[in-house]
Amino acid sequence: MRHRLKDVAERAGVSVKTVSNVVNGYLHVRPDTRARVEEAIAELNYRPNLSARNLRKGRTGVIALAVPELDIPYFAELARHVVTAAAAHGWTVLIDQTGGGPEQERKVASGIGDHMIDGLIFSPLALTADDLAGLDGMPMVLLGERVDHGPADHVVVDNVAAAQEITAHLIGLGRRRIAAIGSQRTPEGASARLRLAGYTAALDEAGIGYDEKLVAPAPAWHRADGAAAMRHLLAAGVRPDAVFCFNDTLALGALRALHEADLRVPEDVAVAGFDDIEDGRFSIPTLTTVAPDKERIARLAVELLAGRLDGDRDAPPRELTAPHRLATRESTTGRP
Amino acid sequence: MRHRLKDVAERAGVSVKTVSNVVNGYLHVRPDTRARVEEAIAELNYRPNLSARNLRKGRTGVIALAVPELDIPYFAELARHVVTAAAAHGWTVLIDQTGGGPEQERKVASGIGDHMIDGLIFSPLALTADDLAGLDGMPMVLLGERVDHGPADHVVVDNVAAAQEITAHLIGLGRRRIAAIGSQRTPEGASARLRLAGYTAALDEAGIGYDEKLVAPAPAWHRADGAAAMRHLLAAGVRPDAVFCFNDTLALGALRALHEADLRVPEDVAVAGFDDIEDGRFSIPTLTTVAPDKERIARLAVELLAGRLDGDRDAPPRELTAPHRLATRESTTGRP
DNA sequence: CCTGGTTTCTACAACGTTGTAAGCAACGTT
DNA sequence: AACGTTGCTTACAACGTTGTAGAAACCAGG
Structure with a gap:
């Protein structure tokens, strides 16, 4: 019973408001009154009705985190950090899976703002600035690529620089036929475009020509897509010395695909990734990768959101860049 | 502006209740009135205040899923299925990370029921029946091991049978010195106990003696723990032919640890797991494992919860078992 | 004992929604 | 013309909480 x-x-013999004051830690309550109320609270196992409180206060204490897919390790790890960072502000995080499609993302962007939520941290793939317009001033922080000059705050990593650095790392190992896997031409492929730009920039800098045949598209960025793309490259007779x-x-x-083709990593082909997910530290071989500071991304996002909530909602949008570093492991440098 | x-x-020139009726699809509204109202809704971009609606209706349309850690792939995959299954009932899922500690789990169990949530799907590690008492009749479904005869519905997999089957599979390959990794003595280790029981049952059945030295504990069930336990076994001079x-x-x-020790899988040591996470289909070698039907687990859990919400809240608790199967892959049978 | 200030408590209204009950038309039936 | 029926609409109250404003109790200083 609630x-x-x-x-x-009634049980404590005081007014409703006095109980409310006790619950909310209001100062001027006589110690004996407070004790009586607290006793009654304990006896009845009272817990406040958050719907009512929210209605009254206009705040819910819940923020949403919308990510394309929860079982992509990167997003799961990010989610963990966001939950932790939000907890420090006393917020609960409602995690929403958009699926990454334009339609579903638009729905999240427009539909979630039903007063259930104080703010939104959104990691969009397909969203355009127009879609954001529907949000009606819902405080929001976007993660990842900027949605072309939309009105929202952003937390980004420098994709171009990071991709360039890791490609340069491969070049520095003496590799010259460097394949790229994951290019995308759809509007959702903002990250893909930036990382491809970094890749070509590094090639340019080293005076290596860009070879279209070395660039493999991937419809999504799952393991299966990576394996398929690699198999496709090999089947087409392309013999890269790095990917x-x-x-x-x-x-x-x-x-996995290289393994099946009996090619050795890194001796025959060096492999590098991007995200620094947990798996890559235990894979065989361990995976060289760009390690964005996920904890920082999460913290910055939550702090930006807190700024919006507490402060000026109409301040100009800010963009913060989270740091990244190169994690070199066996897949490029071999076993020590 | 909201x-x-x-x-x-006011804009449509009707009463508040009529607008409410239109919003809620009430039948008896004249078409032209409805049109006027809908126009006004569109013009103002009106969206209902869920806090108010919840307060009035006593339902929030939100259920919580509480899991120990989101970035354990098994829970992430499960979460995806739960979100999908819940969507079919029109529910939003609030995902909560408990961290798995007894303290935090108890907090979730007692604290989340603040009227923000209609029901709870809980995958506990450390929870006892006592902790559940604090929930005051919050409809709840527990996943995984039964909390000793608590009052809640359960969805389980037959851990003992599954562990027995996969151990028997290893025995069937001719392995005799079969190690087990992941045993736990803490109260949180309910799954560990059941899987260990299945393991010993299979050994018994095959007439293989139980050797304590072959059983390695693991404080948590992360990759790092598995690697550490394996290294520990090898360092202790134990030479299993399967794990x-x-x-x-x-x-x-x-x-990973076997690889570092230059042992071949499965030639020297066959390896089997439990959960059938995505990673295991692409690891090198691919991983033989018990594949619980996660989609079914999620669906059953959501349906049990739906039953509680719509039906008799005081019905006796039910326990449903989700099916599992054996997924044999390279880590035991080698490359084809 | 009065004055003015502080502390402690309370009554009331409001947050935005929906269920209830009732009102008002318009209609067809007697 | 009176009636019941049906379709459409509305006023009101209530969900449980907290902010506001003010009342009551208390205290210290004259």
């Missing part, structure tokens, strides 16, 4: 302030008040995969799951798939 | 029923009503790891991440860690 009890209300009123029940507690830069646009994320780690693609890379793990590529590792 | 609008209310009242604003829409049954109590989940897949342990197994992936064990694969």
Whole structure:
């Protein structure tokens, strides 16, 4: 059975508001009154009705995190960090899976703002600035690529620089025929475009010509796509001496395909990924990758959101860049 | 700017309740009235205030899924299925990370029921029946091991049978010195106990003696723990010809440790896991494992919960068993 | 004992929604 | 013309909470 302030008040012989004051830690309550109320609360196992509180206060204490897919390790790890960072602000996180499709993302963007939620951290794939317009001033922070000059705050990693660095790392190992896996031409492929740009920039800098045949598309960025793309490259007679995969799951798939083709990593082909997911530290071989500071991304996002909620909602949008580093492991440098 | 029923009503020249009726699809509204209201709704971009609706209706349309850790692939995959299954009932899923500790789980169990949530799907590690008492009749479904005869519905897999089957599979390959990784003595280790029981049952059945030295504990069930346990076994001079790891991440860690010790899988040591996570289909070698039907687990859980919500809340608790199968892959049978 | 200030408590209204009950038309039937 | 029926609409109250404003109790200083 559920009890209300009123029940507690009757039992303690005080007014409803006094109970409310005790619950909310209001200062001026006589110690004996407070004790009586607390006793009644305990006896009835009273817990406040958050719907009512939210209605009254206009705040819910819940923020949403919308990601394309929860069982992509990168997003799962990110989610963990966001939950932790949000907890520090006393927030509960409602995690929403968009599926990554334009339609579903639009629905999340427009539909979630039904007063259930104070703010939104959104990791979009397909969203455009227009879609954001529907949000009606819902405080929001976007992760990843900027949605072309939309009105929202952003937390990004420098994809171009990171991709360039890791490609340069491969070049530095003496590799010259460097394949890239994960290119995408759809509008959802913003990350793909930036990482491809970094890849070509590194080739340019080293005076290596861009060879279209070395660039393999991947419809999604799952292990299966990485394996398929790698098999496809090999079947087409392309013999790269290195592969830069646009994320780690693609890379793990590529590792698998290379293994099946009896090619050694890194001796025959060096492999690098992007994201630094847990799997890559235990794969065989362990995976060289770009390690974005996920903890920082999460913290920055939550802090940006907190700024919006507490402060000026109409301040100009800010963009923060989270740091990244190169994690070199066996898939490029071999076993020590 | 946010609008209310009242604003829409004024704009459309009708009463608040009529707008409410339109929003809720009430039948008896004249077509032209409905059109006027809908126009006003569109113009103002009205969206209902869920806090108010929830307060009025006593239902929130949100259920919680509480799991120990989101970035354990098994739980992430499960979460995806639960979200999908819940969507079919029109529910939003609030995902909660308990961290798996007794303290935190108890907090979730007692604290989440603050009227924010209609029901709870809980995958506990450390929870006891006492902890559940605090829930005050919050409809709940537990996943995994039964919390000793608590009052809640359960969805389980037959851990003992599954562990026995996969151990028998290893025995069937001619292996005799079969190690087990993942045993736990803490109260949280209910799964560990059951899987260990299945393991010993299979040994018994085959007339193989139980050797304590072959059983390695693992404080948690992460890759790092699996690798550490495997290294520990090898360092202790134990030379198993097979390893049954109590989940897949342990197994992936064990694969890694075996690789570092230059042991071949499955030639020298066959390796089997439990959970059938995505990683195991692409690891090198691919991982033989017990594949619980996660989609079914999620669906059953959601349906049990739906039954509680719509039906008799005081019906006796039910326990449903989700099917599992054996997925034999390279880590035991080698490359084809 | 009064004054003014502080502490402690309370009554009331409001947050935005929907269920209830009732009102008002318009209709067909007697 | 009176009636019941049906379709459409509305006023009101209530869900459980908290902010506001003010009342009551208390205290210290004259």
